[in-house]
Amino acid sequence: MEDNSPASVLPTATAAAAPAPRLRRRWLALARIGWVAVTLCAVTFYVVTLPSYVAYLRVVIPSAACNGCLQLSPADVQTLRHLGLSIDAYVWYVIATKLLILLGYCAVGAVLVWRASTDRVALLASLTLILYTVLLYAPPDGGVPGWPLLPEEALAFLGAVCLGLFLCIFPSGRFVPRWTPWLLLAWTAYRAYDIFALSFPNAPLVRTPPDFAISVCLTAGLVAAQVYRYRRVSTPAQRQQTKWVVLGVALGAGGYLAAFLVFVVMGTVFSLSQLVDHVGFAAGNLLSLLIPLGLGVAVLRYHLFDIDVIIRRTLVYGSLTVILAAIYLAVVFGLQSLVTALTRQTSPQPVIIVASTLLSAMLITPLRRQIQAAVDRRFYRAKYDAARTVEAFAATLRTETDLRALSEQLMVVVQATMQPATVSLWLRESGRARMDQPTGGSDGRWAR
Secondary structure, eight states: OOOOSHHHHSOOGGGOOOOOOBOOHHHHHHHHHHHHHHHHHHHHHHHHTHHHHHHHHHOOOOGGGOSSOOOOOHHHHHHHHHTTOOHHHHHHHHHHHHHHHHHHHHHHHHHHHHHOTTBHHHHHHHHHHHHHHHHHHSOOGGGSTTOOHHHHHHHHHHHHHHHHHHHHHTTTTSOOSTTHHHHHHHHHHHHHHHHHHHHOTTOTTOOSOOOHHHHHHHHHHHHHHHHHIIIIIOOHHHHHHHHHHHHHHHHHHHHHHHHHHHHHHHHHHTTOTTHHHHHHHHHHHHGGGHHHHHHHHHHHTTTGGGHHHHHHHHHHHHHHHHHHHHHHHHHHHHHHHHHHHHHOOOSOOHHHHHHHHHHHHHHHHHHHHHHHHHHHHHHOGGGGOHHHHHHHHHHHHTTOOOHHHHHHHHHHHHHHHTOOSOOEEEEOOTTSSOEEEEOTTSOOOOBO
8 A cells, every 4th residue: 555645645747657558450359359269268178177076076085185175084074964964065065166256257357358348458357367267266187087287287377477467567558667578478488387397297308396486586576566567657547456456356365364264263163174174265265256356446447546445444444353353252261261260160151252242342433443543644644634735736736737647646635635425527628618527436537
């Protein structure tokens, strides 16, 4: 998140980017045909492997043989029987979860192509989402005997290249900074060698397996390019686009980890073996749907400038939830330990649970106010210094010549200082009747 001091809220217009490049005529037709072909291949691969994956999930294996897989152990089968469920119920739960994820990613990808098919960034984002789903949630090749590796590895390579290219050009559609094409070339070469080494481990050219540290360094380079573009080059609207993507990734990954940890704790407390871990893994994946949603809003520029309000409320209520949960658990376990030490009674006391709940309810309002004040002081400092922000914007008016960049900066100033529900900008130009630009609460696009 950026520092909303007046100096950072109002960047100069020297780095104002032109509209993203768009495809025309022949290239547009080729891009659409390629998108349809790749999408059909990816979805077909996903669907064709489902029957073999169902058979794979029904196989019961020893606990020691399951290293991060979703297959059940004998203890998991016993737990299912105690709950009145069968193995088929678990199998179809996992399959339904994966199909929902596939439909969610593909739906966002289809909307991107439908609404912005001439935008190369939108086409690339759509293709990345669809291939990412197949790569991350497709059945593992080790569980599908007899299935050739070539289609899966080809889709994996194409998806990795699309992801690297997207990180190199988002949101402007151009390679910035200048070294990003070389970074993309290194990323592509590494992914090609990685897939080749996994598919043909005994090939003469495969000297050593690919180093994981290289992948981490290349990924860090792609992220660093995004940070550089955000701080040095991006316009205010492009910064809002980046915030939407970062928020979607943060909420998707954070929600996945939170759901998985909750299920792990439940499995430990109630002694449900590893079954709860498997269920938590599948349920946590559903929260990854926040990633395509954030990306879709960013690319389509829909309600673009609502992101600051969403981030602010997420920080406030997310922190409030964590603090209240910690207080509740601390009070419950603390009082229960005290009662056990005094009375030797180990059974949970209803009075302790009621008292802890009432205490948490009483702390909601004061804690929310304190957290909101702390978040505003740390991340929305310009809100407390509106006079300096307006003065800085007045100085920008004397040097700014780009009307589009000036309107975006004005929109950021109004949002940061007053935070209204909606803002409407009316401009009159020579030769035109008027120009209306809905901003806060809309997609933030020019209506000419």
